[in-house]
Amino acid sequence: MIFLLSQKVLDITKYIELVFTDYTLRTITLGTAILGAITGMLGSFAVLRKQSLLGDAISHAALPGIAIAFLITGAKDTNTLLVGALVSGLIGTFWIKSIVTKTHLKSDTALGLILSVFFGFGMLLLTFIQKQPNANQAGLDKYLFGQAATLVESDVWMMAIVTGLCLIVMLTFWKEFKILLFDADYTKTLGFNTRTIDVLITVFIVIAIVLGLQTVGVVLMSAMLLAPAAAARQWTNSLATMVFLAAIFGAFSGVFGTAISASQNNLSTGPVIVLVASVFVGFSFIFSPSRGLLFKQIRVIKNRRDLELHKTLAFMYHIAETHENISHPHTIKILNNFQGYTKNTLSKLVDKGYVELNGKMWSLTQDGFKTASNLYNQQNEINE
């Protein structure tokens, strides 16, 4: 057992060593970490604007752009293809926005429409390209699910620069972003051009998505945007902390995802990163102290138990009140009429020192009487 464990530790240290020495692994780890950070950061804005699905639509809308860029240039240069993706992603996004403002259609319909139309067109172009007698055509379909292994140093530099830019813009317009996210109409009345802020946020979301296409791919990209943000929301009630945490969660999803995929027979990196991110989400949903399911449930149970206890104690108080000596013993049978009473609650009251048992008789202690009278007064205050 200990041997196995130490073996594992050795593996991990060996892996960490590799991350720093091996060029490919280092590039991929850095790339996915930066990608996770920027998508987590911007994803917070998308989630808080209730535009979670926008990311999905944008990433799917980018596909025809990749295909068209290839058709025009005939080259498979990543940057060229991503510029194509950026253009068609932006076109898709602004079509969605104008559909929502100019027609009766709701935003979910507009998102679904643009997503499927663009994706369908993109797939059509991909199959068309595959039938071309061009030796260069193979491998475009890697943009569907991404292929982290194709990341090179210049890609990582590109991601780092965009992330830095995004950070500067976010810090500069932090106040404007925040108020727009919370209350857009009010922001307008204060004299801010909400369209400008909106365009700024949206353009950055599109850029972040396009950057991730090579690594995570069209289909899974929206998870990178949503999962870290959804997880981060569980742990904090401050926007700044949420954005920061989402960036951290995103970055760690990238690092862990790469590590798992590299150490387990080269599992496809993109899906593994997304799964790691969703583990963050699951963990946060359950274990967050204030919003998590577990502690919520514990609080519910504890409150219910306390109430049961208080009900029984209040009932006893009413009986004891009628006697001059508050510790006058009464038979346990009286309590059977009372619904809050169980053997369990009685023994708990004894544990707390509120009640003393003597055979089939119970009596309130001084302490119990005092606690009960406090409860009773509180109850009356609430009713008043």
Place this chain on the structure above:
Amino acid sequence: MKKESKENIKHSSLSDETPTGAGTIAVKVDDLTVAYNYKPVLWDIDLEIPEGVLMAIVGPNGAGKSTLIKSILGILKPIAGSVTIYGKSYEKQRKLVAYVPQKGSVDWDFPTTALDVVMMGTYGSLGWIKRPGQKEKKAALEALEKVGMLAFQGRQISQLSGGQQQRIFLARALVQNASIYFMDEPFQGVDATTEIAIINILKELRKAGKTVIVVHHDLQTVPEYFDWVTFLNVKKIATGPVKDIFNDDNLTKTYGINYKVSIQE
């Protein structure tokens, strides 16, 4: 404490100092028509709101009450007509105007605190990029104190009751230190204590010479709370002092049914 504030309302009864409407016009609306798609929501509204009134806008659901406010504030684009604030366009006068939107128009689960929301009231005078500092924080704390929410400054906004959320919105408008206040149903879903607290603040604003315009639903309280009223149902039915025009005739015209309101002595 509670009893005291109830008495305050009676004492500060407005009937003896009702404005005549002859003074300066704070807000002027000309031929305003607004439509969502093809259906007109507001039809050819002419409205003059005199400075210093505490005015209720009443009318049935879908009468365009919120739309009227939003059009005046430039949130919605009218298809015709114009709005002026003290004779100039809203864009030029926006620092004179504060707005309290409907409580339900925002997501209260947004990760922020009560103080932070109130601070947003200072963003307009700060303009782009500049961050709020100590001065703004002090103003926000003062506003929180005015609405009795100072103790809740650090509270996450989702953990506030409906009435407390409404007070936070009011405080955010107070921070703007405006001359004209537009409020969209500030009494919706609040308890009696909050309602009294809010109306007292509105009356204080009026006493300080501010103009307050409130979308209001509870017809029973119109004579008690307001000195000016506008009846609206897509078209403007009537506007003027409550004591002159708040009668069964106008209520019937606005609400379409034979409406009898029992005005308590």
